[in-house]
Amino acid sequence: MLQKPSIPKGTRDFLPLEMARRNYIFRTITEVFSLYGFLPMETPAMENLSTLLGKYGEEGDRLIFKILNSGDFISKVPDDDVYFSNSNKLSSKICEKGLRYDLTVPFARFVVQHQNEITFPFRRYQIQPVWRADRPQKGRYREFFQCDVDVIGSDSLLNEIELARIIDDVFSRLKFKAAVKINNRKVLAGMVEVAGVPEKFIPVITAIDKLEKTDRDNVVGELLQKGLSEEAVNKIMSITEVSGDNTGKLSALRELLGKSETGMKGIKELGFLFKYLEKSGLENEFIFDPALARGLDYYTGTIFEVKAKDVEIGSICGGGRYDNLTEVFGLSGVSGVGISFGADRIYDVMLQLNAFPGELLTGTRIMFTNFGEDEASYCLDIVGMLRKAGISAELYPEAAKMKKQMTYADRKNISYVALIGETELKERTVTLKNMVTGSQQKISPEELAGLLQEDTFLPGR
RNA sequence: GUGGAUGUAGCUCAGGUGGUUAGAGCGUCAGAUUGUGGAUCUGAAGGUCGCCGGUUCAAGUCCGGUCUUCCACCCCA
Numbered sequence: 107m108l109q110k111p112s113i114p115k116g117t118r119d120f121l122p123l124e125m126a127r128r129n130y131i132f133r134t135i136t137e138v139f140s141l142y143g144f145l146p147m148e149t150p151a152m153e154n155l156s157t158l159l160g161k162y163g164e165e166g167d168r169l170i171f172k173i174l175n176s177g178d179f180i181s182k183v184p185d186d187d188v189y190f191s192n193s194n195k196l197s198s199k200i201c202e203k204g205l206r207y208d209l210t211v212p213f214a215r216f217v218v219q220h221q222n223e224i225t226f227p228f229r230r231y232q233i234q235p236v237w238r239a240d241r242p243q244k245g246r247y248r249e250f251f252q253c254d255v256d257v258i259g260s261d262s263l264l265n266e267i268e269l270a271r272i273i274d275d276v277f278s279r280l281k282f283k284a285a286v287k288i289n290n291r292k293v294l295a296g297m298v299e300v301a302g303v304p305e306k307f308i309p310v311i312t313a314i315d316k317l318e319k320t321d322r323d324n325v326v327g328e329l330l331q332k333g334l335s336e337e338a339v340n341k342i343m344s345i346t347e348v349s350g351d352n353t354g355k356l357s358a359l360r361e362l363l364g365k366s367e368t369g370m371k372g373i374k375e376l377g378f379l380f381k382y383l384e385k386s387g388l389e390n391e392f393i394f395d396p397a398l399a400r401g402l403d404y405y406t407g408t409i410f411e412v413k414a415k416d417v418e419i420g421s422i423c424g425g426g427r428y429d430n431l432t433e434v435f436g437l438s439g440v441s442g443v444g445i446s447f448g449a450d451r452i453y454d455v456m457l458q459l460n461a462f463p464g465e466l467l468t469g470t471r472i473m474f475t476n477f478g479e480d481e482a483s484y485c486l487d488i489v490g491m492l493r494k495a496g497i498s499a500e501l502y503p504e505a506a507k508m509k510k511q512m513t514y515a516d517r518k519n520i521s522y523v524a525l526i527g528e529t530e531l532k533e534r535t536v537t538l539k540n541m542v543t544g545s546q547q548k549i550s551p552e553e554l555a556g557l558l559q560e561d562t563f564l565p566g567r
Numbered sequence: 568g569u570g571g572a573u574g575u576a577g578c579u580c581a582g583g584u585g586g587u588u589a590g591a592g593c594g595u596c597a598g599a600u601u602g603u604g605g606a607u608c609u610g611a612a613g614g615u616c617g618c619c620g621g622u623u624c625a626a627g628u629c630c631g632g633u634c635u636u637c638c639a640c641c642c643c644a
Contacts, residue, residue: 419644
């Protein structure tokens with residue numbers, strides 16, 4: 107016996123019901139994106155490693171799936187022990203491609219490469235899978251879909267407002283509550299500046315980002331351990347712990363960050379953003395959280411993070427502004443903002459909240475039973491007629507027992523079954539059975555299309 | 568990448584201290600009902616106990632390794 111087949115860890119197969127639900131999410135998100143004037147685009151699953159490496163921080167580089175060169179790649183490796191004792195050195199010699207880690211960096215590459223073919227400010231959306239060599243956990247996969255929307259080539263904060271509204275629209279349509287946290291990297295930069303440790307930016311923000319998960323003492327401990335003075339730590343903690351409503355927090359920070367030009371700029375930006383958001387009539391919570399940091403290295407301004415209100419699963423959407431991402435690819439002075447919806451986590455949330463509409467999996471509207479060759483050929487004509495009228499119809503492919511055919515229709519959640527046997531064939535009629543009520547009636551084939559179109563009822567499960 | 572738990576039929580799980588032929592519920596299939604599904608009854612099929620090795624007269628059970636899934640850290644959608 108062969109070994110049981112399997113798929114790589116952290117990857118998944120999707121059954122028809124799951125696909126129906128996933129497509130519902132993609133459809134909803136796409137509808138909102140196009141409503142805001144964004145256009146679709148795609149990039150390849152694999153990129154050159156030179157495009158990917160060094161953009162996501164040290165940890166990110168480790169999580170990139172590398173693709174082995176084809177052919178006799180080993181003969182090109184110098185016969186030197188350093189290559190065979192160090193995986194990183196070896197992989198640099200035998201891999202030149204990798205699977206994309208997110209959609210933002212490939213997008214930056216795309217913008218630089220096609221700068222003369224696109225119109226700025228460029229608004230695009232991109233829905234594709236990404237891969238991370240992470241250890242799988244709940245809500246954490248090695249292959250998952252991101253739904254990105256970005257505006258590049260404009261530093262107006264109106265773009266941030268548009269993105270915030272997109273977030274609000276998407277979760278309103280998907281019918282569950284989200285909590286959106288907003289901060290600004292400039293506020294964080296100002297924070298380490300007034301604490302006198304501007305060179306410790308990355309270690310400080312990764313530490314305070316954990317405030318939500320662990321208790322305050324751990325974060326303080328981590329900061330001290332990273333070499334900050336007690337005074338600097340106190341300063342940082344006082345900034346992250348300002349309380350009140352959004353405007354209250356902002357005015358408190360105006361005091362605390364007064365000495366930092368960058369910090370004040372961040373506060374000004376946030377002030378503008380919240381002023382507009384408050385009059386936007388949003389349905390979800392938008393909260394200024396000075397402790398929100400986000401790991402990715404390339405953010406420079408506003409940062410967003412969205413969590414589901416009633417499910418523990420990590421962030422379901424995130425993003426921010428990046429000023430220099432295209433620079434490494436040779437195009438400077440172009441600022442962009444974007445957010446990314448995590449379709450797989452949104453799926454998990456909706457499954458837990460039972461937020462999917464019931465009627466998603468209704469493929470076939472009517473199935474014709476098969477009583478034999480003559481009946482089947484008559485059915486096929488009617489099936490063709492219905493399909494022309496836009497009604498999805500199928501004929502059971504074998505003259506199996508009634509029970510078997512009915513069970514099939516029942517399982518597939520088909521609304522109607524047409525029975526055409528010897529008598530119906532002779533009379534040129536069809537016996538139409540409603541699979542929900544169980545009632546049946548005899549009608550002419552010509553009446554069928556009209557009757558099915560009129561009846562909007564769909565069985566739900 | 569570090570630490571911990573887990574793995575028995577398609578699914579959910581039983582199987583004290585090793586001892587003949589590994590069980591249940593659900594599901595599947597068949598029949599009761601030769602042109603009628605979702606209810607009920609009857610019956611059947613389905614397992615190299617994750618994989619490899621070791622200890623033992625004897626391993627689902629003990630030991631080691633490996634893989635999977637899950638949890639924590641790290642990081643993140």
